[in-house]
Amino acid sequence: LVGFCLANRLSHHIDLTDAERAALNGLEADQVHVRRGTSLIAEGERSTGPYIVHEGWLRSSVLLGNGGRQIVRISLPGELIGLSALAYPDAAETICALTDAVVCPIDRRQFGALFDDHPRLAALLFAITAGEDTALAERLASVGRTPARARIAHLLCDLVARARALDPEADALQMPLTQEEIGDVTGLTAVHVNRMLRGLADDGMIARRGNVIRLLSEARLIEEAHCIAARRLVTDWLPRAG
Amino acid sequence: LVGFCLANRLSHHIDLTDAERAALNGLEADQVHVRRGTSLIAEGERSTGPYIVHEGWLRSSVLLGNGGRQIVRISLPGELIGLSALAYPDAAETICALTDAVVCPIDRRQFGALFDDHPRLAALLFAITAGEDTALAERLASVGRTPARARIAHLLCDLVARARALDPEADALQMPLTQEEIGDVTGLTAVHVNRMLRGLADDGMIARRGNVIRLLSEARLIEEAHCIAARRLVTDWLPRAG
DNA sequence: CGACCCCTTGATTAGCCTCAACAACCGTGG
């Protein structure tokens, strides 16, 4: 078994019991490898359940009738993706690997069984989902109400913060998104993304070398992005384990 | 007890057992009245849990550092709001009543107990939350990747569809949002919202009389908005009741 | 009656998009 599993991630928030750990191991048994650039599932296809990311980065996007594309989420190891499979029979989003990746498919029913067997885990997943919902709302605010530079600053801050949560050592961001994809996240064109990145570099806020982006002044970026700092989850309301 | 409770809404998706119904009644016992224009909770304030809307419409918004405001959700009776209270100790969004409203506050711990006592209800709420997450992603796509007219068409289609789910008779939309608020949903200025509404009216797609908006050609609006039709929830994965 | 909010409309500006051309890089196949 390779990669960073959900059990790892959940144990950052609560102390897992042996039974809970075993249940998660059972849930995360299957692993599917996805090569960079290939899609795990396409919008409209029949889906059987969500996935847990074990390794690599992925993106979820929706297509517009006018040919446009919006990337609605970038997913890192330890995160759940494709949750719309719990609401609808067909996938609402196309999920595509940004790097070579390993994911674990979860059948809806397996997921449902978790509510019976391990209510505390189910509740924690609910809390995590609520937190990601807040992050999505924040991105909507960024796209809807801030200028281009700020949107890109916001994305960069978001990604480094999440990458750092996985690897506290990393001070530079190995950026797997093309400028066109950055545009699809932020609602801009690739051309304009390019100009804004150049602007940020000229102003000494970031340094670029190939795909690697280093944040030279995270404070100024955060200020420019009107970021909201990552918050710690409250877990005091979860039911008792067992 | 007034209004449209959560039990009503959930029973559209599954047949509730008596025990489940009783549990929901217990959950929804408290009712708080909120007058139009007043806020239930402000961003940053300590929060104790989410709310269930029993009557009226409310909006959730976030403030940007630059003075901007983004409305991230419009909530109708039967819906859960303020779910970020399950993730963070302080409210992530300001919730404000668009009409006189009645809501039921739910303490985090009450909500947590639901996972122990009624796993099927907890799982259904998870599914509903996943569905709303999809709707939020769709709005992000609308704001990020479609022109002003399309964004407004999208909002109108969304609101009438949801209003109609509550009252199938209603063919007109009693719009409680000011044009400035419509702008805060769609990422536009009030002035431009006004011009776009006029344009839609001039083209015979909507008719306006005061606050009441009638959709004259919903098909054309949907096409213009690149809307995705409301889908039916899958519930086959939920654990058994009891 | 006056103050305030909301709607409406016009004129001007600015931010971002479109179109276009080229350089750099990559994986592929000859």
Add this chain to the structure above:
DNA sequence: CCACGGTTGTTGAGGCTAATCAAGGGGTCG
């Protein structure tokens, strides 16, 4: 090994969408 096509990044010029600034009208509430 190199030639090649395709993708990505870069930069310039010009146009369009939506923001800004400004002014006035209608409604409601104190």
